[in-house]
Amino acid sequence: MRKGEPVLSSAQNGFEDLVSLDELRPGESGVIRAFNGKHLEDGILMEMGLMVGTEVKLVKFAPLGDPVELSVRGYHLSIRRSEAHFIMVERFARRAV
């Protein structure tokens, strides 16, 4: 988690605190705020458009719980939970449906 930085309360900006991407529930969205650890190897994720500041939605988990399907930049991408775990997102406050 983010340390030493003030976190705006969700009431102020519509965001909740930072969580790792695989902690989102299906249907929830957030904005990528950081890549944790050394998960920059090869940079495939970044070339696929997952940058700090990119909006991402967790579409669903696979039937066996892993991998996850994301919606990002208008397309769908599947990555493993172990990879999603390193992506820190600011979760959008859940909208009432």
Next chain:
Amino acid sequence: MATARAQKKQMLEQNTLDIALVGNPNTGKTTIFNALTGLRQKVGNYPGVTVEKKTGLLPGQNGARIRVNDLPGLYSLTPKSVDDQISIEVLTGRHAEVSNLRLVVVAVDASNLSRNLYLVTQIVELGFPVIVALNMMDIASKKGMTIDHEKLSALLKIPVIPVVANKNQGIEVLRASILEQIQVTKADPETNWEMEVAVSEAVAPIAGWYAAHAGFNTVGARAEALRVVSSKKALSVWLAYCQKSGKPEGTELNSMVEAARRNLATQDVSWEMLEAKLRYEWIDALCHRVIRRGRTTDYSLSDRIDRVLTQRIAGPIIFLVIFAVIFQSIFTWAEIPMNAIDSFVAWLGSAVNEAMPDGVLRDLIVDGVIAGVGAILVFLPQILFLFFFLSLLEDTGYMARVAFMLDRIMRSVGLSGRSVIPLLSSFACAVPGIMATRTITSSKDRLITIMVAPLMSCSARLPVYTLMIGAFIPGETYLGFFSLQGLTLLSMYVLGIAGAVGAALVFKKFLIKGRKTTFIMEMPPYRRPSSRWVLYQLYERGKIFVLNVGQIILAISVVLWFLASYPKPDAPNVTAEKAIQESFAGKIGHAIEPVIEPLGFDWKIGIGLITSFAAREVLVSTMATIYNVEGADETSGSLRDALRKAKNPETGAPVYTPLVALSLMVFFVFACQCMSTVAIVKRETNSWRWPVIMIVYMTAMAYVASLAVYQGGKLLGMA
């Protein structure tokens, strides 16, 4: 004569202008290619690697021919797989096959503009005239997006042509634009985006290297410099290229990159993926100006289909049902055309037999050539059925969902969901299966998949299973519909899968070193497949099978005929059985009998094992020859009867028991009896090391498993 033709070919070649068609995967690139060229296509391979090389002709002006090169799909100019590397080599002028590139058309998915533009901005910097074919405008507007393509064109400073390739819209405009742009002489491209001064200064010496040693233009050199600073992989590819082509400047490049990275670090700029960061910043700003978003519908039809097809419980069930139907169709529906082909070949054989005078030539034609051609053609229905379904599943986008659903399982054997498709294809034939491993990005995963793919029971094993099961497994049924024959067949498939799992684990642990696997895969939206395209692919694959694989089988069946017919017995009127015992094949079979006796096999099966080392299905025709059954196949009663009646001449006991049949089938599950597979593995791994390891480990596995079955069965009193 020959020189005249060569001259003509050279003239033609001089009048041919090469253009490249590139794009991200799933952008409808192939549809655009088909629409541009019609089906005037040539499919081949890039030399040395089995990356498919597809070219087609576009009618040009003043007698010039424009050759469209459909390059493998890629996301960026940083290479990740063999396919990527080929595209990148062609685009950067490092590939000998397409050295005179004049223009690049980039296929772009309008509904997914920003990620697609990443590649576009990279390609613009290479300095060729570039045209963007903005495909899938209809899907974009369904998603509530309006794209100002004129503004996009102005900002990118290149033509942007909106097309809906699958409805043939905009193709004429694209063609006209190609004819116009190909006249444009290669100029230094204009920069679209500016690097920060710190970055620009840090990469400047490397850019100088690219301009001096690799023929890059100013802009392209700077972009490539940024790329090698940002990616270890991109740098290593260049260093390998320098080493291969004997350029001593490689060391210089390496130290300059290291210096640039240190330089950036002192200024608090992280060099890792710097290129992606800078590029996307520019692209995001650009997209903001050209895309207008209206109201978006929350769920597209594709999302709704997907919610069912990958649903937690329904998803796996639907997957099983789909593959059950596919296998059912291969086993039953394909039998109708197979029987028809079979009776035709039998009729042809007997017709020739009657029409021709007795002699060696007639024997060669009837027993060698016609029998051989029959053996090839009889497989065609099965192979076409399988390829039909596989290309249907691929084109609809379902295959990506299979990989998504099964990744978790594949990981437990150390592979990823990407290996599912090659392995499933290997149930038809390991050759296309192994060719399909090219899309696996991790080289370790790819190698393991190649090594275990031939353990999947391919369609060539089916005739052997069918013959043995039909002849020796009783046709009992349990609970009304589980037939013992069907269960036996199923267990052969399960056994092969189990063997593949075991082998994959062993390879992963002991033999193949490499990094841990990753799984990053785009999930394309579901699409209606084009029937014309599916049929065309079917035709292409059928042709490849008949011509390439067929040649081997035909050659082998002629050799086999020779081995089984010569030397001719001295005495006249000897029985066929006696004759084959005296032949070369008989002698080889006798020689290996002591080795295979513990598996329950006699010398006649030994002959079959030898001949089927070239291709498994040859066993059936060998048995037909040995037992002198004319025009027989695995489903014909005459060969079954002959096998059932076969007696050991000394003891009078039947040669084949259900246990022997089982042992033989188990041997076929594991043994590497396919010359085409060995050849394709050699080609894909670029060495004899892996095919040799493959032959050794599979044969050892087959021997041990067969031995266990036969000796174990005897202990249990099954003999």
